[in-house]
Amino acid sequence: MNDDHQHQHPPSPMALRVKALETVLTERGIVDPQAVDAVLDLYEHQVGPRNGAQVVARAWTDPAYRARLREDATAAIGEMGFLGMQGEHMVAVENTPTVHNVVVCTLCSCYPWSVLGLPPAWYKSHAYRSRVVMEPRAVLREFGVDLPEDVEVRVWDSTAEVRYLVVPQRPAGTDGLDEPALANLVTRDSMVGTAVLPDAGSAA
Amino acid sequence: MNGIHDMGGMHGFGAVDPTDSEPWHDHWESRVFALTLAASRHLRSNLDRGRFQLETLPPDAYLRGYFERWFARLIDQAEDAGFIDAASRAAIDHGTPVPARTKDREPLPAEALVHVAATGRPTARDIGTAPVFAVGEAVRARNLHPAGHTRLPGYVRGKAGEVIGYRGAHVFPDSHAALEGEDPRHLYAVRFSAAALWGNAAPPGDSVTLDLFEPYLEAAA
Numbered sequence: 147m148n149d150d151h152q153h154q155h156p157p158s159p160m161a162l163r164v165k166a167l168e169t170v171l172t173e174r175g176i177v178d179p180q181a182v183d184a185v186l187d188l189y190e191h192q193v194g195p196r197n198g199a200q201v202v203a204r205a206w207t208d209p210a211y212r213a214r215l216r217e218d219a220t221a222a223i224g225e226m227g228f229l230g231m232q233g234e235h236m237v238a239v240e241n242t243p244t245v246h247n248v249v250v251c252t253l254c255s256c257y258p259w260s261v262l263g264l265p266p267a268w269y270k271s272h273a274y275r276s277r278v279v280m281e282p283r284a285v286l287r288e289f290g291v292d293l294p295e296d297v298e299v300r301v302w303d304s305t306a307e308v309r310y311l312v313v314p315q316r317p318a319g320t321d322g323l324d325e326p327a328l329a330n331l332v333t334r335d336s337m338v339g340t341a342v343l344p345d346a347g348s349a350a
Numbered sequence: 351m352n353g354i355h356d357m358g359g360m361h362g363f364g365a366v367d368p369t370d371s372e373p374w375h376d377h378w379e380s381r382v383f384a385l386t387l388a389a390s391r392h393l394r395s396n397l398d399r400g401r402f403q404l405e406t407l408p409p410d411a412y413l414r415g416y417f418e419r420w421f422a423r424l425i426d427q428a429e430d431a432g433f434i435d436a437a438s439r440a441a442i443d444h445g446t447p448v449p450a451r452t453k454d455r456e457p458l459p460a461e462a463l464v465h466v467a468a469t470g471r472p473t474a475r476d477i478g479t480a481p482v483f484a485v486g487e488a489v490r491a492r493n494l495h496p497a498g499h500t501r502l503p504g505y506v507r508g509k510a511g512e513v514i515g516y517r518g519a520h521v522f523p524d525s526h527a528a529l530e531g532e533d534p535r536h537l538y539a540v541r542f543s544a545a546a547l548w549g550n551a552a553p554p555g556d557s558v559t560l561d562l563f564e565p566y567l568e569a570a571a
Contacts, residue, residue: 160418161378162445167425167434168385170448174433175455177388184460185384188467189373234470235517237539252358252503254401255416260470264373264383268366270416276360279505279558280548289368298555299544303358305501306537306561307473308517340368 194263197228198311199332201261203325205238206316216240219311223261233260233309239302240313241339246297247312248286248339250278251304258309262334269338279303289340312339319346351402351497352504354409359505359548379417386424387467391458393427397471398527402499403427473521475534481564483538487513488570491540491562499527502566506558509546510570515539517561524565536564 157165171177201223205212215222219236223229229236236258239247251257252275257265268274278285282299286292293299302310314336320328323346335341357363374380386400395403403423404412411422425442428434438448458466483489493508494500501523517537525533541559544552 157445158376158378159445160421161376163442164378164381164385164421166442166445166447167421167428168381170434170438170442170451171385171389171428172457173451173453175453175457176392176428176433177385178457178459178463181388181458181460181463182381182384184464185387185467186380188464189383190380193467229470231467231470234472235474235520237515252505253355253501254404260468266371266373267375267416268368268370271363271366271370272357272360272413273363273366276357276363277366279358282556283553285366288366295553298557299553300541300556301558303503303558303560305503306517306523306563307520308537308539308561335368 189259189264193230193260195261195332195334195337196329197226197263198258198261198334198337199329200325201226201228201238201311202313202332202337203329205240205313206328207325215313223311228261230260232256233258235308236261236311237308238311238313239300241315241342243315244297245300246286246293246339246342247300247302247310248278248282249302249304249310249312250275252276252279253303253305256304256307256309258311261309261311262337266334286340289335291340291342312337314341314343317343317345351405351499352495353405354412355405356504358503374417382417382421382424386420388458388463389424389427392431392433392455394431395427396526396529397473398499398521398523399529400427401523402527405499474518475521475532477519477534477536479536481516481536481538483513483536483564483567483569485513485516489513489538489540489567490570492566492568494566496524498524500524500566502562503560505547506540506542506560506562509542511540511542511546513538514541514559520563522563522565524563537561538564538567540567 215238219238223236255270441448490510491506519534520537522533522535540562541557544556
């Protein structure tokens with residue numbers, strides 16, 4: 147975010163407080179402002195859901211990779227260079243025609259930063275955290291996902307340092323696509339389990 | 351602790367807004383996020399203690415918002431570590447500049463912080479004991495109510511489930527948050543049927559799986 151944005155409105159009370167704290171922490175040598183900028187650049191421009199999408203696309207196209215991802219997701223994701231903070235220990239869970247997986251952290255907001263980037267605000271919301279474990283189908287309907295009764299819903303509550311990646315089902319009609327083209331179809335929400343990828347050519 | 355953070359199964363928070371889909375709403379939120387990471391070297395805290403420091407905020411402060419509570423924690427940590435005094439804290443609360451201070455530490459340089467973020471801090475540890483529970487075994491989450499930090503949510507306490515995976519031994523948050531060392535323990539993926547957790551109105555076949563440490567579990571009778 148640039149300076150123009152900050153100057154469009156008078157700073158909010160929170161913005162003033164944060165600035166005052168940042169100034170003290172900088173003067174005392176607790177933080178290096180360049181480190182603050184660098185870590186923001188990392189999560190705003192380098193680490194994001196494109197990482198996870200590449201893992202998913204490879205799992206769709208490479209059966210040996212898919213087997214490794216199932217067996218040891220940390221190693222398989224590590225092969226692609228996508229381990230990192232809040233993604234040190236990974237488990238991949240696969241959606242099938244009969245199983246739908248969805249991920250939450252009821253106790254805080256644990257999320258696989260190194261494969262999906264920083265979590266969207268809704269993932270951290272009290273509504274999502276409180277409800278997904280008890281009424282996942284109702285929450286998924288709020289995302290436009292209406293699962294048939296015969297699909298089993300598996301909720302994963304990230305209560306320790308294991309982070310979950312949902313491998314969505316490969317959309318129908320994508321047989322001719324290569325790995326990069328497939329990765330472009332994979333959305334962040336589909337890898338959390340709050341979206342289902344539409345079939346190719348459908349208007350959904 | 352039985353705090354406001356333990357939200358699984360609570361009512362009253364309304365609908366989820368899927369359009370609220372960015373990591374932050376305002377520039378200051380991103381600064382709080384990055385400041386927290388950048389300051390971590392000097393804050394006398396750790397991942398687990400940091401979570402506990404959020405949980406022990408007054409409930410109204412906790413509920414004010416995600417980065418509001420991160421800010422509340424950061425200012426608490428800065429005071430706890432002696433970087434600001436009560437007068438400075440009051441000035442910061444008013445959003446007014448604090449008189450200049452002398453630099454007395456070396457901050458984590460940008461390259462070092464980016465390296466930590468890009469490589470992570472694995473919590474898996476080798477320990478000399480064998481896991482007590484086997485995959486496929488029926489277990490029960492103990493009915494524990496520690497006042498300190500724990501990663502055993504209230505909604506599974508006393509409930510029976512099945513071990514579906516072994517995750518290795520990991521730093522035990524309950525000890526680590528109390529600054530009592532890493533105290534690694536075995537960690538298991540435990541699956542609970544939705545009906546066991548929420549009653550028979552829950553769809554049969556649906557389930558919730560949690561990663562639970564060995565001290566949270568007992569064999570199901």
